Amino acid sequence: MSSVHTPSKQSLHSAHNTAPSQSASMLPHPPNYSLQTPGSQLPFNETSTTQNQIPFITVDPVKTMQLFELYFSNHSERILDLLEDKYPFFTIDLAHISNQDLLDIVNCHPDTIPVIGEAALRAVAQTTLQIQYQQEAQNINSADLALLYKHNLAFINNLRISPINAPVNPNLRNLSAQYADKLIQIQGMVTRRSQTLPQLAHASFTCQCGATASFSVQRGAVHRPANCSICGNTNVAFDQGLSEFCSVAQVRIQEDPDEAGECPVSVSMVGDETILGDVKSGDRVKLVGIYRIRGERLNSIHKTIRSVFKPFIEVLSIQLVKKVHGGTDEDIEDQLRGDLKSFQNSQIPDDLKNIIPETDKDSDEKLKLIINSLAPSIYGEEYNDIKLALLLQAVSGVSKSESGANYRGDIHILLIGDPGQAKSQLLKFMTQITPRSIYTSGKGSSSVGLTAMVAKDDQNEYYLEQGALVLADQGLCGLDEFDKLNFTVKAVLHECMEQQTVSIAKAGIIATLNARTSILAAANPVDSKYNVRKTVVQNINLEPTLLSRFDLIFLLLDDQMNQQKNANLATHLLSLYFQGNQDTGHYSVDLLRRYISYVKMHTPELSDAASQELQECYLRLRSGSDLRSGRVSALPRQLLSLIRLAEAKAKLRLSKEVTVQDVLSAFKLVTGALKTAATNENGVLDMRLLEGGEKGFEDLNEAVKAYLKKVKSCLVHEIFELLKADGLNSSVDRLDQCLQGLVDDQIIRRSRDTIVLIE
Numbered sequence: 001m002s003s004v005h006t007p008s009k010q011s012l013h014s015a016h017n018t019a020p021s022q023s024a025s026m027l028p029h030p031p032n033y034s035l036q037t038p039g040s041q042l043p044f045n046e047t048s049t050t051q052n053q054i055p056f057i058t059v060d061p062v063k064t065m066q067l068f069e070l071y072f073s074n075h076s077e078r079i080l081d082l083l084e085d086k087y088p089f090f091t092i093d094l095a096h097i098s099n100q101d102l103l104d105i106v107n108c109h110p111d112t113i114p115v116i117g118e119a120a121l122r123a124v125a126q127t128t129l130q131i132q133y134q135q136e137a138q139n140i141n142s143a144d145l146a147l148l149y150k151h152n153l154a155f156i157n158n159l160r161i162s163p164i165n166a167p168v169n170p171n172l173r174n175l176s177a178q179y180a181d182k183l184i185q186i187q188g189m190v191t192r193r194s195q196t197l198p199q200l201a202h203a204s205f206t207c208q209c210g211a212t213a214s215f216s217v218q219r220g221a222v223h224r225p226a227n228c229s230i231c232g233n234t235n236v237a238f239d240q241g242l243s244e245f246c247s248v249a250q251v252r253i254q255e256d257p258d259e260a261g262e263c264p265v266s267v268s269m270v271g272d273e274t275i276l277g278d279v280k281s282g283d284r285v286k287l288v289g290i291y292r293i294r295g296e297r298l299n300s301i302h303k304t305i306r307s308v309f310k311p312f313i314e315v316l317s318i319q320l321v322k323k324v325h326g327g328t329d330e331d332i333e334d335q336l337r338g339d340l341k342s343f344q345n346s347q348i349p350d351d352l353k354n355i356i357p358e359t360d361k362d363s364d365e366k367l368k369l370i371i372n373s374l375a376p377s378i379y380g381e382e383y384n385d386i387k388l389a390l391l392l393q394a395v396s397g398v399s400k401s402e403s404g405a406n407y408r409g410d411i412h413i414l415l416i417g418d419p420g421q422a423k424s425q426l427l428k429f430m431t432q433i434t435p436r437s438i439y440t441s442g443k444g445s446s447s448v449g450l451t452a453m454v455a456k457d458d459q460n461e462y463y464l465e466q467g468a469l470v471l472a473d474q475g476l477c478g479l480d481e482f483d484k485l486n487f488t489v490k491a492v493l494h495e496c497m498e499q500q501t502v503s504i505a506k507a508g509i510i511a512t513l514n515a516r517t518s519i520l521a522a523a524n525p526v527d528s529k530y531n532v533r534k535t536v537v538q539n540i541n542l543e544p545t546l547l548s549r550f551d552l553i554f555l556l557l558d559d560q561m562n563q564q565k566n567a568n569l570a571t572h573l574l575s576l577y578f579q580g581n582q583d584t585g586h587y588s589v590d591l592l593r594r595y596i597s598y599v600k601m602h603t604p605e606l607s608d609a610a611s612q613e614l615q616e617c618y619l620r621l622r623s624g625s626d627l628r629s630g631r632v633s634a635l636p637r638q639l640l641s642l643i644r645l646a647e648a649k650a651k652l653r654l655s656k657e658v659t660v661q662d663v664l665s666a667f668k669l670v671t672g673a674l675k676t677a678a679t680n681e682n683g684v685l686d687m688r689l690l691e692g693g694e695k696g697f698e699d700l701n702e703a704v705k706a707y708l709k710k711v712k713s714c715l716v717h718e719i720f721e722l723l724k725a726d727g728l729n730s731s732v733d734r735l736d737q738c739l740q741g742l743v744d745d746q747i748i749r750r751s752r753d754t755i756v757l758i759e
Contacts, residue, residue, distance in 0.1 A: 068120035110183035162317035204242035271315030282471035373586035397644030417556030423522035427478035436475025482521035551641035
């Protein structure tokens with residue numbers, strides 16, 4: 001009795017009055033066809049189905065087999081390489097197939113790829129392997145050679161075809177019924193991947209007379225035989241022990257969020273685990289597959305199906321892609337493999353050799369060119385340190401896990417300042433050149449949108465829909481309008497920024513998702529204009545506990561009175577407007593992105609000298625503390641920030657060790673940021689200013705108001721002398737700022753040197 005996978009069209013017998021087809025799986029599965037030899041008979045007769053349910057191959061299978069065998073025979077060396085490397089996927093570039101007949105068959109009848117094509121691949125591989133073994137066996141008679149041949153022969157069954165560069169490239173938004181059962185190529189971002197599920201590939205049925213037969217799963221369903229053709233018995237049973245299963249997963253892909261426009265559309269796709277590989281949420285992918293449409297019943301009782309079919313894509317191959325500045329996508333899977341191999345062999349790719357800095361100095365010309373290439377339209381020397389910090393954030397430090405404690409390597413940066421200081425431009429540019437990056441706005445983001453939400457799938461099962469922070473895992477998340485985040489979102493960020501995880505406990509799902517994400521945030525002052533008399537916490541209305549989790553906080557203030565700076569800025573903006581897109585000598589966005597991807601893999605170690613310098617720098621920061629006044633100039637978190645920044649600086653030039661100069665560069669960035677964000681009126685670092693403490697004006701304000709309540713009016717120098725006698729040492733400028741604040745609050749009225757309390 002011959003066993004076949006799929007009956008031929010002539011062997012199907014009509015049985016409309018039989019029981020409905022039994023579903024073989026919750027997920028759709030690629031149909032698995034096999035050719036039926038003439039004269040073979042089915043032991044069981046299947047129930048009849050429509051043409052839409054079983055897609056018959058209308059091409060000549062013998063001719064198609066010959067065309068595939070001819071193609072693979074011309075690539076026998078590649079097949080041997082796959083067997084040697086134990087890599088199961090044979091890549092077919094559809095753009096380079098010279099045989100037009102084979103190309104037409106593949107494009108019009110893509111079902112031939114996993115059926116006839118892979119059968120031909122295995123046949124040619126077996127023939128090629130036998131020839132190689134016979135040739136080598138004449139010279140070497142070894143048991144090891146025979147064992148290797150046996151292992152390679154067994155591996156042939158794992159060979160799969162991986163087609164790339166399909167000629168039909170519709171956008172996700174344009175997918176329609178005209179592409180049904182056609183080979184297409186689409187690209188987008190993976191937003192969800194289901195757990196691995198066992199998928200029925202071949203269903204075996206057993207009759208009471210002992211006859212058995214195997215049938216292929218057709219688009220997620222297997223059609224139960226109507227009766228046994230040998231004994232005529234209608235009582236046939238599904239035999240799980242003789243059936244074959246494979247591991248599959250369902251993936252949701254949506255339009256790339258980098259493309260601005262309408263609400264992104266998404267589509268489900270299903271594929272074998274071996275094809276999907278390590279694809280995870282947040283990956284930008286390009287895939288080739290067959291566009292399927294599937295009908296669904298109104299309910300589980302009736303045979304009636306809905307008129308609106310659900311689409312999905314049957315994945316045949318999938319590749320990682322990256323975003324290029326020109327708006328197109330470039331395959332990087334093979335390139336990243338080559339980069340990783342070169343990285344392991346300490347061989348720098350040729351196109352990156354000229355960009356890597358040569359020294360650890362901040363004045364290194366190549367480093368300065370990289371910094372100038374970051375958002376080149378933004379002008380000003382005050383941005384140099386900020387751009388260097390953003391570059392270090394993109395490559396990040398080195399994550400560590402010791403004694404059960406995890407130390408993050410990701411660097412968090414907050415930009416605060418007046419409107420029009422290019423904060424949003426910096427955020428958008430960094431999300432363009434940093435791998436696995438996402439840009440979002442605090443005003444339009446919810447807690448579940450940033451972390452994860454619980455939803456129901458088609459089978460009414462709960463699943464987690466991952467948010468921006470999880471999708472940007474091991475990447476960068478740009479949060480604009482950070483001050484506009486609601487309270488619940490800010491509460492979630494506490495765990496994400498320090499523990500690098502997002503904890504979910506909803507609808508019976510308890511999970512902890514990785515959110516190893518560098519956060520680059522931008523915030524505007526509460527009063528639209530930064531008030532130097534207030535602390536950072538008061539200006540942007542953020543919790544001190546959240547603010548303290550940022551490694552660097554930069555203030556970008558609009559110096560309106562600097563006429564020379566304003567003139568230089570106007571000249572720069574006008575030159576950009578008139579010169580357009582002329583070459584300015586800066587590195588391109590795609591080259592910067594590849595450079596960051598490459599150096600980010602490096603893991604430098606702290607040298608003894610660098611460790612000693614870190615300790616000294618931290619002690620210098622702490623030396624400004626005053627126990628009597630409660631002032632703290634640095635916290636242990638500043639030491640960890642120094643380590644991360646120094647490691648990132650060493651990564652830029654692929655150094656094996658962190659040098660003393662790397663530590664000094666990190667120290668310069670940390671002190672420079674603290675001087676603007678956490679410096680009191682006497683020019684001393686005071687971390688209390690980042691913890692909600694006042695900037696020293698409250699005590700001064702209270703003293704001035706208390707004195708004026710007694711005397712009603714006085715001269716400025718009288719108040720100055722009184723404050724000095726009471727121990728409130730204050731400069732004249734500081735007293736002027738205090739008095740101006742009271743005038744703005746309409747508490748006092750000032751006329752030159754005379755101060756009058758407003759009753």
